[in-house]
Amino acid sequence: MKYWKIITDDLSGYTIGARHEVLGIRRQKFHIELEQIGFHFGMQLAQARSTSPQRTSLVRRGAAYFEMSGPGEFIAAAVLFALMIVIRVVNITRYAFDSDESQHLHVIWGWARGFVQYRDLFDNHMPLFHILFTPIFGLLGDRATILYAMRFIMLPLYFVAAWCTYQIGTSLFSRRVGVWAVILVGLYTRYHFVSVEFRTDNLWAPLWLLCMTVLIAGPLGVQRALTAGLLLGLCFGVSMKSTLFLYSIAVAAPATLFLVGRQRLEQSWGYLAQCVVAFVASTATVPATIMIFFALKGIWPDFRYCVFDFNFLARGTSENSLVHRSYLALAIIIALVIVFCVARQMIRAADNAGLAFRRGFVLIVCVSYFLAIKCFWPVRSHDDDPPFYPLAAVLCSGALLAASNALMGFKSNQGRIFRRMPLPAFLAFGEIVVLVAMQPIWKDRTRPETDLLRNVLALLEPSDYVLDCKGETVFRQRCVRTVFETITKSAIERGLILDNAPQRCVETHTCVVATTLIKRFPRDTRRFVKRNYLAATRNLRIAGGKLKPSATNPHYCEFNVTIPTVYEIISRGENVSGTLDGIPYNGARFLAAGPHTFESKSVPRDLILLWAQAVARHFTPFEHHS
Known part of the structure; x- marks a missing residue:
């Protein structure tokens, strides 16, 4: 009735x-x-x-709560979300480890062993990430599988980012947009793979998204500005790249205020000034506290060099030609015009001034961050993008669902399809295909790093030094302070940083070199390693060399030692006997740097001089190690 x-x-x-x-x-x-x-x-x-609500199925109630077109869309979203989580968990144990992961873990290892970041261990990041994870590392201890554990520990932070993405989508558009934004960004390859890793960005990005969530969750007030500022300050505690966040907000807030109109928002200039002061003061609290702490501990010069001076060296790595700057300026102007027009349309379409401001603010923040990181930041890397992707996913989801709603009005078969399954669902299924194609879930690409850590723990004592690229050996002291990455490589080529790795290897009696990233070593260091270290595994070289008999006497060998340490002379399948430097050879002996001689009692075959500790632990060129 x-x-x-x-x-x-x-x-x-x-x-x-x-x-x-x-x-x-x-x-x-x-x-x-x-x-x-x-x-x-x-x-x-x-x-x-x-x-009735009591008799409605869970699927229908879910569809109604998330404002979806029907049960079919809800089921599709639930299945895609479940697949997203399953693929993420699998890729935690399958996706290849990035060198940054072990670099961060090495710094955390240093804190856990009583070393001080910047003074004892070089790192060009702010310290909050490393300090927070040090107690967890201390509980886990030194183990070859620790990177898997640290990746799993980052998983809650991923869910924080997902929750923020959903909340931002809900605040700007609807719960439906929030759900699809979470799914689309979670399955997007670049965001997915970076967010799987153990790196500072996966604490940095959730803190930034929390800051944005707080800013747009309701009317602007002093309390809200203080909370958002504190969250942005925590971002600065993780990375000084947070300057880009502050820049984006500084651009977006006045631009959106201009487009919406202050009178329409019913905010006085005095009240807005109070909010700005509260936000800036709260933001400065965390980085200022960190700087004061290191200054009081007498480490300010080291802190300043690592965090500021070293990163300023990156300015020489970017493209500064006139043609490049001209194209860059033209691209920025075109982008700003497009963004201005889109923001104006979004603001006009909003029902009220608050919603109009939120939509315009997020759009301009998103675009200004993207332009700044791609156009002005000296060193561009894929790991700088995670803060951008969730905001972009919210805007894209809103646009795709609006297009789906328009297509639903058609009476054709296509209209029926989109009434049951929106455009974001089709895009998400495509993302899964690309994701699995790029990283098949049945392929384990993490073995090289775990094999390296297993070999390091088996071969080296805690007091032994090692030469590696960025700290990928994690559990042992590096003989050099320098981290061989993009900024360092450019600075060495320009003569701003000295490559002293060979000298440090000799001074610290470093007998092991990790070679997984040997191509990143400076040219002179690579030559030094190949001359003075023998490959014992696929990822380690050991101090030593092959002994070549004299052309006139096959029993007699002359050789030079560069790394002073305890050596042993070995041969494949037979014991070695003779005289070393005129003294009968009966086992491992310390050899100083310089020329030495060995005379064998029998005609030698494949004689090798090798660090004695490696021989004792069966790390020789004759043994098979992964």
């Missing part, structure tokens, strides 16, 4: 023919309304009448 009353209401003034026409139109509109809350043309009206 209720249905009939809705359809036939106020028809008394129509003729019989007109009544039938109006009834048909109203039935069609009512069916569309039913369809939008989860009912379809094939459903019996009796079923629709009898459905």
Whole structure:
């Protein structure tokens, strides 16, 4: 009866023919309304009448809560979300480790062993990330599988970022947009692979998203500004790249205020000034506290060099030609014009001033950050993008769902398809295909790093030094302070940083070199390593060399030692006997740097001089190690 009353209401003034026409139109509109809350043309009206909140299925209640077109869309979203989590968990144990992961873990290892970041261990990041994870590392201890554990520990931070993405999407558009934004960004390859890793960016990005969530969750106030500023300050505690966040907010806030209008927002200049002061003061609290702490500990010069001076060296690595700057300026102007037009349309389409400001603010923040990181930041890397992707996913999801709603109005088969499955669902399925193609879940690409750590723990004592590129050996002291990355390589080529790795190897009696990233070593260091270290595994070289007999006496060998340490002379399948430097050879012996001689009692075959500790632990060129 209720249905009939809705359809036939106020028809008394129509003729019989007109009544039938109006009834048909109203039935069609009512069916569309039913369809939008989860009912379809094939459903019996009796079923629709009898459905109540108590008797409605979980799927229908979920579809209604998330404002979806029907149960089909809800099921698709749930399946995609579940697949996203499963693929993420699998890739934690399958996706290849990045060198940055072991670099951060090495710094954390240093804190856990009583070393001080910047003074004892070089690192060009702010210290908050490393300090926070040091107690967890201390509980886990030195183990070859520790990178897997640290990746899993980062998983809650991923869910924080996902929750923030959902909240931002809900604040700007709807719960439906929030859900699809989480799925789209979670399955996007660049975001997915970076967010799997153990790196500062995966604490940095959630803190930034929390800051944005707080800023747009309600009307601007001093308390909200203080909270958001504190979260941005924590971002600065993780990375000084947070300057880009502050820049983006500084650009977006006045630009959006101009587009929306201060009078429409009903905010006085005085109150806005209070909010700005509260935000800036709160933001400065965390980085200022960190700087004061290191200054009081007498480490300010080391801190300043690592965090500021070293990173300023990156300015020489970027492209500064006139042609490049001209194209860059043109691209920025075009982008700003487009963004201004889009933001203006979004603001006009909003129902109220608050919603208009939030939408315009997020759009301009998103674009200004992207332009700044791509155009002005000296060293560009894929790991700088995670803060951008969730905001972009929210905006893209809103646009795709608006397009889906428009396509639903068509009476063709395509219209029926989009009534049951929106555009973001098709895009998400495509993302899964690309994701699995790039990293097949059945392929384990993490073995090289775990094999390296296993070999390091087996071969080296805690007091032994090692030469590596960035700290990928994690659990042992590096003989050099320098970290061989993009900035360092450029600075060495320009003569701003000295490559003293060979000298440090000699001074610290470093007998092991990790070679997984040997191509990143400076040219002179690579030559030094190949001359003075022998490959014992696929990822380690050991101090020593091959002994070549004299052309005139096959029993006699002359050789030079560069790394002063305890050596042993070995041969494949037979014991070695003779005289070393005129003294009978009967086992491992310390050899100083310089020339030495060995005379064998028998005709030698494949004689090798090798660090004695490696021989004792069966790390020789004759042994098979992974």
